[in-house]
Amino acid sequence: MRRILLLPLFTLSLLAANLHAETSQEKGLAIATEADRRDAGFEDFTADMTMILRNRQGDESVRVMRARTLEVKNDGDKSLLIFDEPADVKGTAFLSYSHATEADDQWLYLPALKRVKRISSANKSGPFMGSEFAYEDISSQEVAKYTYNYLRDETLDGNECFVVERRPAYELSGYTKQLVWVDKQHYRPMKIEFYDRKDSLLKTLTNKDYQQYLDKYWRAGEMLMVNQQTGKSTTLTWKDYRFRTGLSDRDLDQNTLQRAR
Amino acid sequence: MMTCLLRPGMIFAAAAFVCAGLISPAVSAGDWSGRMGTELRLFTAAPLDARQANNALSLSAFAEPEYFARWNNGADSFAFVPFLRWDQSDEKRTHADIRELTWLHASQDWELRAGIRKVFWGVTESQHLVDIVNQTDLVENIDGEEKLGQPMINLALIRDWGTVDLFLLPGFRERTFPGVEGRLRPPLAVDISQTEYASADQERHIDAAVRWDHFIGDWDIGLSHFSGTSREPRLLPSLNASGEPVLIPRYDLIDQTGLDVQLTRGAWLWKLEAIRRVGQGPSYAAATGGFEYTLSGLFNTATDVGLVAEYLYDERGKAGPSPFQNDIMLGLRFALNDVQSTDLLIAAIVDRQSQTSSYSLEANRRLGDNWKLALEARVFAHSGGDALAALRNDDYIQAELSFYY
Numbered sequence: 001m002r003r004i005l006l007l008p009l010f011t012l013s014l015l016a017a018n019l020h021a022e023t024s025q026e027k028g029l030a031i032a033t034e035a036d037r038r039d040a041g042f043e044d045f046t047a048d049m050t051m052i053l054r055n056r057q058g059d060e061s062v063r064v065m066r067a068r069t070l071e072v073k074n075d076g077d078k079s080l081l082i083f084d085e086p087a088d089v090k091g092t093a094f095l096s097y098s099h100a101t102e103a104d105d106q107w108l109y110l111p112a113l114k115r116v117k118r119i120s121s122a123n124k125s126g127p128f129m130g131s132e133f134a135y136e137d138i139s140s141q142e143v144a145k146y147t148y149n150y151l152r153d154e155t156l157d158g159n160e161c162f163v164v165e166r167r168p169a170y171e172l173s174g175y176t177k178q179l180v181w182v183d184k185q186h187y188r189p190m191k192i193e194f195y196d197r198k199d200s201l202l203k204t205l206t207n208k209d210y211q212q213y214l215d216k217y218w219r220a221g222e223m224l225m226v227n228q229q230t231g232k233s234t235t236l237t238w239k240d241y242r243f244r245t246g247l248s249d250r251d252l253d254q255n256t257l258q259r260a261r
Numbered sequence: 262m263m264t265c266l267l268r269p270g271m272i273f274a275a276a277a278f279v280c281a282g283l284i285s286p287a288v289s290a291g292d293w294s295g296r297m298g299t300e301l302r303l304f305t306a307a308p309l310d311a312r313q314a315n316n317a318l319s320l321s322a323f324a325e326p327e328y329f330a331r332w333n334n335g336a337d338s339f340a341f342v343p344f345l346r347w348d349q350s351d352e353k354r355t356h357a358d359i360r361e362l363t364w365l366h367a368s369q370d371w372e373l374r375a376g377i378r379k380v381f382w383g384v385t386e387s388q389h390l391v392d393i394v395n396q397t398d399l400v401e402n403i404d405g406e407e408k409l410g411q412p413m414i415n416l417a418l419i420r421d422w423g424t425v426d427l428f429l430l431p432g433f434r435e436r437t438f439p440g441v442e443g444r445l446r447p448p449l450a451v452d453i454s455q456t457e458y459a460s461a462d463q464e465r466h467i468d469a470a471v472r473w474d475h476f477i478g479d480w481d482i483g484l485s486h487f488s489g490t491s492r493e494p495r496l497l498p499s500l501n502a503s504g505e506p507v508l509i510p511r512y513d514l515i516d517q518t519g520l521d522v523q524l525t526r527g528a529w530l531w532k533l534e535a536i537r538r539v540g541q542g543p544s545y546a547a548a549t550g551g552f553e554y555t556l557s558g559l560f561n562t563a564t565d566v567g568l569v570a571e572y573l574y575d576e577r578g579k580a581g582p583s584p585f586q587n588d589i590m591l592g593l594r595f596a597l598n599d600v601q602s603t604d605l606l607i608a609a610i611v612d613r614q615s616q617t618s619s620y621s622l623e624a625n626r627r628l629g630d631n632w633k634l635a636l637e638a639r640v641f642a643h644s645g646g647d648a649l650a651a652l653r654n655d656d657y658i659q660a661e662l663s664f665y666y
Binding site: 053055061062085086087088089090103105113114115116117118119120122123125126127129130172174248250253254255256259261 | 294296329338365367369370372379380381383384406417419424474476481523525527528529530555557558563565598599600601602627630631633663665666
C-alpha cells in the first residue's frame with residue numbers, strides 16, 4: 001500500500017522540479033550541453049586548414065596545416081596538427097591531448113633536430129602561429145571548461161540565436177568572458193566575442209559557410225577572427241573535411257608525431 | 262670527400278632504398294623541398310695558431326635539399342636528404358653528407374626504419390649527454406646539435422607501456438674536425454688520417470642500441486643503452502707525417518646507459534639527463550639537470566620569456582676531457598610569437614671551478630614567406646683551465662640567411 005502511495009508523491013516532486021523556473025545559469029549550461037550532445041559521436045575527422053594573417057596595413061602572411069582529431073569519450077579530444085607552410089616550419093607537428101579541466105598534454109616535433117619536445121600547455125592565451133587565434137581558441141571545447149549564463153535571444157544575420165555568456169573555469173585564460181551566439185536550430189556557434197582580462201572587447205570571431213557532414217555534424221568552412229584593439233585579423237579556412245576515417249590512438253601518438261609530416 | 266660517401270653503411274642504405282622500391286612499385290611522385298643559404302662569420306680576434314686563417318670575415322654556403330615520398334596510404338615513406346657545405350677558409354669544413362636516405366614502414370604496433378637517419382634522445386638544452394646514435398658534425402657548429410647521418414636498422418615496438426626501439430648500427434661515422442687552417446679547434450689540429458679504433462673491425466664494427474620511452478601523466482621518461490664505438494673520441498697527442506705535433510682521434514668501444522626524464526607541470530619543465538659510460542678510461546657518470554620556466558604574455562604583449570637553468574656534472578672532474586664537469590648554464594629565451602616567429606636565446610655557461618665561461622646568443626626571424634635570418638654569437642671568456650680555453654681567441658658573430666622552399 002505504501003508503495004502505491006509513494007509513487008504519486010515522487011511524480012509530484014518531479015513536476016515541482018519542472019515548474020521551478022530555470023535560472024539563466026541553468027539555461028546557459030543546458031544550451032552548451034545540448035550543443036555538445038549534438039556534436040558527440042563524430043569519432044574522428046581530418047581536415048586541411050589555411051590561415052591568412054593580416055595586419056592593420058593589409059599585409060598578408062599564410063599558414064597551411066593539416067589537422068587530425070580523434071574524439072575521446074569523457075575527456076578532451078586528441079589532435080595532431082602538421083605544418084606545411086611557411087616553408088621553414090614544414091614538417092613541424094603539434095600533438096595535443098586535451099582535458100576538460102586538467103592541463104592538456106602537448107608535444108612539439110622539430111624536424112631539423114628530429115626532436116620531440118614535451119611543452120608546457122600553461123600558455124593558453126598566447127597567439128597560435130602568430131595569428132589572432134590563441135591556443136585556447138583552437139583547443140577542444142569541453143562543456144566543463146566554462147561556467148555559463150544565458151543572456152537573451154537575438155537574431156543574427158537572419159538566424160534566431162541564444163546569446164550565452166561563458167567564463168573560463170580553467171586557469172590562465174586570457175579572457176574574463178566570452179559571449180557566444182548559438183543558433184537555435186542547430187546549436188552552432190555563429191559568433192563569439194572575447195573579452196580581455198580588463199573586461200574590454202578584445203576579439204570577435206565570426207563563423208561562416210557551415211556545412212553538415214554525415215547528416216549530423218556541422219563545421220564552419222571559414223572562421224574570421226578580428227582583433228578589435230589592434231585591427232589585425234586572421235581568416236581560418238577549413239577544407240576537405242573527412243569524418244570517421246578510422247583514426248585510432250596509434251595515429252595520434254609520439255611515434256606518429258615524428259613521421260606525420 | 263666522396264670517399265666518406267662510399268662507406269659500407271652507405272651501400273647498405275642504398276640497398277635499403279632499392280628494397281623499398283621493390284616492395285612497392287607504386288611509389289607516388291614525391292616532393293622536393295629544402296633549404297639553402299649563406300653564412301658570414303666574423304672572428305673578433307687573431308687566431309692562437311698562426312696557421313689558422315686570419316681573414317676576420319669568412320664566407321660559407323650550404324644546401325640541404327630534401328626528397329620525400331609516401332605510399333601505401335602513408336604507411337610507407339622514403340626520404341633523401343643530402344647536405345653540402347662550402348667554406349672559404351677551412352677545407353675540412355667544406356664537406357658533404359647524406360643526412361637521410363631512409364625507408365620507413367609503420368604498422369599498428371611496430372615501425373621499421375631502415376637506411377641513413379638521424380635520431381635524437383634527450384630533454385636538456387645546454388648539452389646532450391644521452392643523445393648518442395648519430396655522430397656530431399662538429400665543423401657545422403660547436404654546439405653539438407648538427408649530426409651526420411647514421412646507417413641503421415631501427416625496429417620500434419609500440420606497446421601500451423611505452424615504445425621499445427631496437428637499433429642495429431652498421432658503419433661508424435667519424436667526427437668531423439676543423440682543418441689546420443680552421444678556427445674553433447683545439448690548439449693542435451686533429452689529424453683524422455691517423456684515426457685509431459679500439460675495435461679490430463675499426464669503422465666496420467657494428468654497434469647496437471636499445472631505448473624504452475613512455476609518458477605517464479606529467480612525466481616523460483626514456484631509458485637507453487648503447488654498446489659500440491664511442492661517438493666521442495679521445496684526442497691523443499702525436500706527430501703527423503711531417504713531424505708536426507697533432508691530435509689523433511681514438512674511438513673506444515664503450516657501453517653507455519642513459520636516463521632522460523622531464524616533468525611538465527604548469528609553466529615549469531623539470532629536466533634530467535644522466536649517463537654512465539664504461540670503456541673510455543675508468544668508467545664514469547655524468548649528468549645535466551635543471552628547469553625551464555616560461556613567463557607568458559610578458560608586460561601584456563604576446564612575448565614569452567623562458568628562464569633556463571641547468572647544472573652540468575661530469576664525475577671525471579677537471580682532469581677529464583669534458584669542459585662541463587661542474588658548470589652552471591643560465592639562459593633567457595624570448596619568443597615574440599609574432600608573424601615572423603622572432604626568437605632569441607641568450608645563454609651563459611660558467612665553470613664553478615676554473616671560472617672559464619662561455620656566452621652565446623642565437624636569434625631567428627622569418628623574412629617574408631621563404632627567407633630566414635639567423636644570428637649567432639659566441640664569446641669564450643679568457644682564463645685557462647678547461648678545454649674551452651683553447652677557443653679563447655675564437656669569439657665570433659655569425660649571420661646566416663637561408664631560403665626555404
